[in-house]
Amino acid sequence: MNMLKDMHERAVLLVPDKVLLPDGVHSGLGVRVERGRITDVGPAGRFSAEALPTIPLPRRLLMPGFVDAHHHVTQTFGKSLVFGEPSEIFRRVWVPMERHMDAEAIDVAARLAAWESLRGGFTTVADAGTRATVGMEIVADAVGAVGLRCVLGVICNDLQGGQAVATEAQILQLARHHLGRWDRHPLIHPSLAISIPEAASDEVLVAVARLSREARVPFQTHLNEHLAAVERSLVATGLRPLQRLGRLGAIGPELLAAHATLLTPDEIALLRDSGAAVSYNPVASAWKGNAVAPALLLSELGVRLGLGTDGTRSDAFRLLDAAETAQRLTSAMASGDSSAGGGWRWLDMGLRGGADAVGLAGKVGEIAPGAHADLLVVKLDIPELAPSWDLEWELVRLANRDQIESVIVQGRLRLDRGLPVDWDGEALMDRARAIAERIAASAPIQRIDPCASEHRAQWKARQEARRP
Template sequence: MHRTALDRLGTEPLLLAPDLLLLPGGPVRGHGAVVDGTGFGAVGPLPALSRDRPDLEPVPLPGHLLMPGFVDAHHHLTQSFGSSLAYGEPSEIFRRVWEPLERSLDEEDAYLAAKLAALRSLRGGFTAVAEAGTRSPAGADPVADAAREAGLRVVLGSVANDADGTHDGPGAALDAAEKHLARYAGDALVHPSLAISIPEAATERTLRDTARLAREAGAVVQIHVNEHLAAVERSLLRHGARPLEHLDRVGALGPQLLAAHATLLTPAEIALLRDRGAAVSYNPVASAWKGNAVLPALALDQAGVRFGLGTDGTRADAFRLADAAETAQRLTHGLAVGDSSCGGGWTWLERATRGGADAIGLGGLTGEIAEGRAADFLLVDLEVPELAPSWDLPWELVRTADRDQITAVAVGGRLRLWRGRPVDWDDRALLERAAAAGRAAVERAPITRAHPVSTEHRARGAAR
């Protein structure tokens, strides 16, 4: 397959004719999609599309699956300089690693870190991410600039904490929140969101008022909730309620909430999430690498709780994320009760695409191949040894596929990546600048780790 035709995306309507098209009900043959401007103009059987649009010559995409781009429901784009610094570390590393690192980033650093993360996301098949709010003094603007230039759709959080010194009281926090929502209203790729790092970082007034502002603006509020045992215990001592319960008591639990992690949920809290219509980001790799528990995602699915899959900035491979989502449920639930399906492959594809879009507040815009949706999509090479022969593509996409099979990534009706490389900007120059800036940022940040890097850690163990 040649790139030439896809280069015309965004300049003229195209009728794409892949071997397979992934719809909500599963993969289908003989279907196509018209990309007209930034969105899908029509989707359906190729003969019908050709009849309705005789002006369009179908663009054959042999050996490829056309599927929705993946949605990362929880990310920290300006943490990319630190990546492996958190490996092997105990929980609540945000206090010892991430916040010190982010606070050391100036405007240029924040821009480079975010663009590096955006490139990783696109290479991994993500066309949209929810950015949970940087703690860089430069604020959200460099992150927005980086996402736009990379071609990544981003739900951009602005931190509204007012109980930890971020803002000087509720008035300042709410004023900044209103300005952020207004600044990015109507942006093609940047969708404004509010963020509070954890419930204890904001006063009750700010928790309640950010929820109100977000509802009025049709935005989401991103909050890390019930992630670590220490945070749950602090909330019980301070408020006599668990973090999620505290949000409900102050009027901050509703459809506007995107609760990050929520790994420590009681059955009553699952019902509370369902009844209030709140959404959750299920971050299985983060649980494996530094968490206290795994979100009971299958229980949420059965209860009808909205949720998507998030990386938490761990690794940017959407196929591996879907695999981790299923694997974590199998290890924590399926093995003990003899559940050999654990949601089936379709559950994790759904939560990684359409369900994730709904969770981050973009359900009417992206997450599926459908008329009127944004043309955020992937072309996935199916002619690989791992899929020959193919028997059950949804399961195979979850368990076997990987980002190396992604031939093309399109966002907003424009080709952004071809075979892992940006089509309209220099990724090699970015890598060079980001490597130098990242080393300098980490060296000056007051990061505290429990362990040294792995080679030194191993040497110390051998010496003992």
């Protein structure tokens, strides 16, 4: 039985071998947790007078849960349907699929996404909104039941294909309703979203950005991700997407720009000067992007940065590796920068940087008094870390999700060795398989590239044809 199972019922002292704090890895510390919060951190011996129930964690690292700064929790059923596909798969796969998902499908997809995120070490995700027609409470209830903290976006588009589909008044009514409905939910934090700037009129872009700013919540949008979207914006408005936001005054600290891979020098300056945040999504760039965000440059210039999966692969340690590798291959190697961020930068981006980007700075992504007790217990007694010389770098390059023994959110144990502690994971997977098959069969999904087996057969046929 995991000793952490009942920790939410009383104040406890966690005494791990090592603790990851904002300034690095420390030994000999205790972390006091009560009522879902971290209440104190200090030398373990200092807590002896309190006679707290103590949970020793030998040969373990206690670290904050990671923050996924850009996710799509209702797109879980797509997965390998989009492998090998060209850019802008949202038009051919995600939108058709989500619009054919009923309440049951959304519930199961969101639960599955939440479980995957927790398994991968993410205790908080920022969801950019669903195009399904069901109510947002279904998504909130699903991720909350699994135990994932979610910055939940509601899509505020008023245009579709350049045609109006809602009035500004209707959009603002939707937005205000969403902002006011989660006050008592311990794991749901509201956000407003516009899918891409071209999906909103100038008036709605300005209004949604202003409302986000006033409510102090993130304004999420996919920005400067694909060449096609940049060119459509230029044709329609004479401005690139980010330039358009800047011209309208719809950019500020509330902006959470997903991707931002295609940036001109003046756009980089605009991000820096406005205080906007960027979700750097390296796996998405590798799988279906036109470019990689210049994360090292943005970081050096002081642009706020988090790491996002874009719903690709919910594995935080592999995301750290991808973040560092993408920068090494696209910029650091050419300039002889062998450090490429020094290791710690990617950890910080996946933790405190992500928390700041999604509007939860000081509340998640760090072990500090007052923060939510959203924690990971990571096994260190493995061959890959014997010997261990620089644990922060090793977490970026060598760690994997199999080392995550316990996932704690709001002071409650949610997963034990990847498995849920209070609900049936096998039953959820069975439901997911059946429902996903139904949705994929009915939705007008358009794939361009063949599946792997067909691709192999085509390749073999070409080889045979070339033989003399």
